[in-house]
Amino acid sequence: MTAPDPTPVEVETPFEVGLATEGLSKAFGGVQAVDGASVQFHHGKVNALIGPNGSGKTTFFNCVTGMIRADAGTVSYRGRSITGKAPHRIARAGIGRSFQLCRVFPRMTVLENMLTAVRPGSLPRLLASAHHRDDVERARELLARVGIEHLERAEARDISYGQQKLLELAGVLMADPETIMLDEPAGGVNPALIERIAELVRSLNAEGRTFIVVEHNMELVMSLSDHVVVFDRGRPICEGPPSVVQNDPRVLEAYLGI
Ligand SMILES: Nc1ncnc2c1ncn2[C@@H]1O[C@H](COP(=O)(O)OP(=O)(O)OP(=O)(O)O)[C@@H](O)[C@H]1O
Ligand SMILES: [Mg+2]
Structure with missing residues (x-):
């Protein structure tokens, strides 16, 4: 009798770094919203940024796009520093964004x-x-x-x-924009329009646009993304292709608080 084949593991191939941060931090009073986050998003792909409520995703977006000033850390886009730049300069570098509250x-x-x-x-x-x-x-x-x-x-x-x-x-x-950051594009949206948003992301990505999507709708995240970064308490705790991330015990722990 032969042993069953081990479950195939999806392995990520080398990727081109798009938006990236090193040690990004932002506190509000005593709350460390983003806590030394070092993240690399894949250029040309659909990236998802997920994590429980209050894990710092929107604050991370705000720091990266120059809406608020980070306390520490650096931000780069395709190898060039955009740390501390004003929102219009970051937009000019090719990064567009939407807001969690429309x-x-x-x-x-x-x-x-x-x-x-x-x-x-x-x-x-x-x-x-x-x-x-x-x-x-x-x-x-x-x-x-x-x-x-x-x-x-x-x-x-x-x-x-x-x-x-x-x-x-x-x-x-x-x-x-070459890179589009969406903060909860499906939040509060009916299923028919969610499907339309998903199709738009797919077709815009097929035309070469990179996406970084914050989203709580896991079905959408898993069906849409090439690469998933999971935040907990202001920093990434796990990243990889959807099939790997969704089976990672650290992710379940972060979401369920166990
Ligand atoms: N302007 C602010 N002033 C004070 N505290 C803030 C501010 N913005 C965010 N926070 C706090 O920082 C932490 C991270 O919040 P953030 O909105 O970035 O999380 P999130 O991951 O986007 O959450 P959600 O999934 O609910 O949108 C939370 O504890 C939040 O209460
Ligand atoms: Mg948010």
Whole structure:
């Protein structure tokens, strides 16, 4: 009798480093939200960043994108330092992001929201300057891509939360980012729109865009990602392909608190 073959282990091949941090830390008063996190995301892939509530994922995103200043540590993108740079500089380096709590202007139309996404600056100034034909054309193309072009004249507050998330994603695409960071794209979104978001991530990735996705919907994470990083208490505790991560006892422990 021969012994059964050992379960095949998915082995990751060498990868190109995209966004990376070394010893990134951020405390709020006594709370160490990000705690010396050293992470390397895979360029050209769909990366997921998961972890229990309060494990520091959003704070990590905020530090990396320059929204808040880290207390310590470095951030680099494709080998170049972006440590301490302002959000618009980081955007110019090719990194776009969405927010956990969707950021759209509720009283502006869907199309107007798209046009504000393209030119950071004061609201009156950008409204006055944004209506270039190219921008409008591009905005319409992207609205069609995410499937809400029929809503361009609706005020953002009148469309569903899931549609607002699609609007936010379309807005992120206005800047043509190479790497897209999404903070809970499926949170509070109905299943049909979750599927649409998943398909968009897949097709945008197939066209060469890198993703780093924070998400609690495990089915979505496991079906979408090439590489998963698991956070607990402000730092990575485990990483690898989905099939490896989901069977790692450290991950179960972090989630179940056992
Ligand atoms: N602005 C802030 N002021 C004070 N404490 C904060 C602030 N932002 C985050 N924290 C704390 O830092 C820790 C990490 O929070 P963070 O929002 O980064 O976690 P998360 O992993 O994104 O959680 P979730 O999955 O619930 O979105 C938490 O203890 C949180 O209460
Ligand atoms: Mg969060």
